[in-house]
Amino acid sequence: MFKKTILTTMVSSCLLAGYAGAESITGVVTDENGRPLAGAEVSVVGENQRVLTDADGRFVVSKLLAAEAELHVEARRFGHRNFHFTVPQQGLTDVSLTLLSSTIEVIDVKASPFHASATESALPVSVLAGDALKMRQASTLGDTLKNEVGVHSNFYGGVASSPIIRGLDGPRVLITQNGLDAGDASRVGPDHSVAAEASTATQIEVLRGPATLFYGSGAIGGVVNVVDERIPTDNSTRAEWMLQRESVNNEKLAAGSLVTGVDNIGLYLDGFWRDNGNYSIPGFAEAEPDEDDVKGKVANTAATAKGFTLGGSYLLDNGYVGLSYGRLDREYGIPGHSHGGHDEHDGHDHDDHEEHGAEEEVFADLTQNRYQLLSELNFSSGLIRTVNTRLAFTDYEHAEIEHGEIGTTFKNQSREARIEILHRPYQDWRGGLSLHYKYSDFEAVGAEAFTPPSETQMLALGWMEERHFGPWLVQLGARVERVTIDAADVLLPDIGAHGHEDHDHDHGHDHGTDAGLIRVFDVRQRFTPYSVSAGAVWDFAEGYNLGLSVSRSQRAPSASELLSFGPHIGTAAYEVGALFVLDDDEFVLNTQPIEMETANNLDITLRKFSGNTGFVLNAFYNQVDNYYYQQNTGLFAEDGHDHGDEHDHGDEHDHSGELPVYLFAAADVTLHGLEAQYVWQLNEPFKLTLQGDYIRARLNGGGDLPRTPPLRFAAELAYEQDAISADLRATRYMKQDRTAALETATDGYTLLDASVSYRFNLGSQQLTAYVKGQNLTDEEVRVHTSFLKDKTPLPGRSMALGVRGSF
Incomplete structure (x- = not known):
């Protein structure tokens, strides 16, 4: 099909x-x-x-x-x-x-079919592009975006960090490449790396708040769209490249891209290579170190990655049609996952990644092949003005390797198609319809296959319109989906949790195992989520506007939220899905209908974007009914590994024998907060930027959601004159003591970063040499949003040298 x-x-x-x-x-x-x-x-x-x-x-x-x-x-x-x-x-x-001058950098957003700029959207949008993107790019997407307003990182040892938008992540934040789902397994667990590369991207867009009208219910919390030129829209010849070396983990990076063509053909090529060892820290990795722990390194944080993309397009007078193929290979350690202690790893870099199996007990080996077709066609007459088509096929696999042997393998084959049909303006209304189909065949096999194989299909119809009424821009939209989740041979094991006896169940068939009785049954769940949105932008004065967005969005729970039943070492938990309930000291099949999440969201944005000063102020309120979160049951279960006589159940730092049992439960929650950015062009070379964000996430029945980002402030002084650019940035993270049950608080800290760059010409090339430093005060930092905050602090002081060029 x-x-x-x-x-x-x-x-x-x-x-x-x-x-x-x-x-x-x-x-x-x-x-x-x-x-x-x-x-x-x-x-x-x-x-x-x-x-x-x-x-x-x-x-x-x-x-x-x-x-x-x-x-x-x-x-x-x-x-x-x-x-x-x-x-x-x-x-x-x-x-x-x-045009009016602006101290705030204004960039068009490719994630919207209207391609409006960030200052023209009713919904808050951030775009990282150009030199700013090159200076902030990191080995993971989350660490690249962590300084954007309203965006934090779930910091997973610098190897698999993902972005958090307004306190939401996982299946609520969609990661896309050129508008199509990345097709990886990063939404399933924090130890799964995002299959997108920042070093070859032209810009990265963050849509804060529900973006379900364009992307579906998986974007109920927001979207991160990684944009590159893998399918070129012109054939003018241009190229970019960069080389970088970083001290804290001995990272080496090389990346480049080329766009060229002839006649009606556009061609594209990019590639990158990155290699790093374990990163350095000022103290111990463990928050409460043992006597034999080694100071100064975080084990299992070495990584190597490489990839390339080939693309081509046929350029028409009224648009283009193009195809691309991308290959990604990434090998990275999984920190906090080693079963054998730290003595043989801490304090040593692992630069020879062909010997990962011998040097690091647990690491991931990721491979992805991705094919895309994009086209845009514009018509001079008739009702239809533009037809945008996006198709993708992704074959993803990553294996978790322990002691040189594959322990668990995750596979995801996905297909996606989205067609946008935009009509010619009618009564000054501009917009159209979108038809969106997505299929995912997900499989996890092995010792830590905490979720069974499943197939998820989504078919959706969306409608979007906008119109100017004098100084007002009104934006309307609606979307309805059909989501189906199918899984065969779903297991309901007796996990032998502490304090509970094993019981027989009335569901499915009995199978004898070492762990006890297992029930097997098939699952088919169908959902019909819908979303509606209304927004307005009021240009009430020259260089000022006010944005208002109101939406109601629904999300079907993901397959992992429904079907999980097993140890997930990436979150240090034994996860049980919402398809099961704890009844009379045992887990049984949930006979009640599975509810969808329903988010009612309000966003208010005030902007000033002209003159020597500018600001963006956002306030949001999000009421979510049936919010699925992991509730601590107070029980413990074995993690499925055979540890022999060396396992000590009394050692609270050794999770290899027992894991706390968490159940995906639905509850009503409220998230609200503020985001602010102020920019002042002090004089021609100097610019001052102040920003901050605050998020409050609580259960309506009492209590707080886990891993909520703390209050944060930042100040940056930038200098740009002739060929020299420099900046100095200080970011203060406040203490976070509003915690969930059994969650620990984290102290506040301050990060100091700086960079200097010099631009010059060498023949026809424009070159930039730069040096940048992070955590210059070498502070020990525990990131509250991290699953591994007590095992992997942020890297210590780091200096990076690099050069990049373009022609």
Whole structure:
């Protein structure tokens, strides 16, 4: 079926590829003082056409597809603006387009079919791009984004860290590549690495709050979209590359990308290689170290990764159609997972990753093959203006290897298709429909296969519209899905939890095992989640606007939240899914209907984006009914490993024998908070940025949700003059003592970071040499949002040297 979809799409693309029209627009782009802006980009909304202004700020766009044209104009350090024109057959000349200067960097968001900038959205959006992305990129996605407002990292030893948006992560935060699900296993557990690479990305977008209208119920908490040019939309030749060496873990990084082409063909190639050893810390890895623990290193944090992408596109007068293939290989240690102690590992780097099995007792070996088809077609007449098509097939596998042998293997084959049909403006309304299909075949086999094999299918229909009413922009949308989860041979074992006897159950068939009786049965769950949203942006004064977004979003629980029943060492817990309940001292099948999560979300955003000062203030309130979280049952179960006589049940630091039992339970919760950013251009070279965020996450029945990010403040002083750029950043994390049951509090800490870069030309290449330092005060830091906060503190003082170039 998936192959038929691809063929149908390509045939339709060829049949509908024609265009008509010869109107043109010429003009000039200026700032608010009438000075021409060179290098500003002028693009035609709904058409694959963009030009740059010359030294006098002048531009020409020709061969417009329709008489109603909308130009989008953007320039660095200026706010973006859209201009609407009715173009006669002879065209328009001497059009003047004015942009307002902005201290806040404004970047268009590719995650939206409207491609609006962050200042034009009713929902809060952050975009990390350009030099800022290159300076902040890390080996994991979570650590790359951890300084963005409202975004934290679940820091998993620097090897598998994922982003947390407003206190939500896992299956509530969708990770995408160019708008399509990353197709990995990172939403299942924190020890599973995100299969996306920041070093070859052009920008990373964070949509805070429910983004379910575009992406589905998996985005009930937000979306992180990693954008690259793997399917080029033009064939102009350009390239970027970088080399970096970091001290704290002896990391070596090389990455590069190339876009080129000929005639109507665009070609793309990228690749990267990264290798690092165990990272250094100022103290002990364990919060309460043993006498034989070694100071100064965190074991099992070495990693190596490599990957490449090949892509090509056929460029049409009214759009493009392209294909790409990407390969990713990543091998990384799993900290806090070693069963044999620390003596033979701590204090040693593991640079030879071919000997992982001998040097590190537990590590992950990840492989992903990913195919994508993207197309955008624009039409000059008729009801349909644009058809955007996105297809992906992903084959993902990672094995967890212990003592040189595979212990558990996770596999995920996924297929996804999304078609957006945008209509021609009608009564000034702009929008359309989206049809979205996603299929995932997930399998976990081995000693730590805490969730059974399952198939998840989703089919959805979405609708989105927006319209300007004078200074108001109104945005409306709705989406309905059909989600089906199928699993065969689901197990209900007697886990022999402490304080409970083994009992017979009335469900399924009995199978004798060493652990006791096991019940086997099949599961088929169907859900119909829906989402509705209304938003408005009010430009109440020049350079100011107010955004308001109200939404109601539903989410079906994921397969792991429903079906888990086994040891999950990545979270140091024995996880039991919502399909089971604890009844009279035993786990039995839940006979009650499984409820969907329902989130009612309110966002208010005030922005100032022109002049020498700018700010963004967000306030949000999110009431979630039937929120699935892991509830501590107070029971303990064996982790499934054979530890022989060396296991000591009395050692609270050795989780190899027993794990606390957590049950996925549904409860009503409330999350609310504030996010703020203030930017002041002190003078030509100096800019000051202040920001902070606060999140409160609590159970309505009393108590707090676990791993809630603490209150955070940051101040950054940046300098940019001629060829030199520098910045100094201090971030203060406050103490977090609002904790869940049996969760420990964490102390506050301050991180000091800095960087300096120098730009110069070497022939036709533009080069930048840089040095950056992190945690310059070498502070010992326990990250409250981390599952391993008592085992893996943040890295100590780190210095990185690098050079990057472009042509």
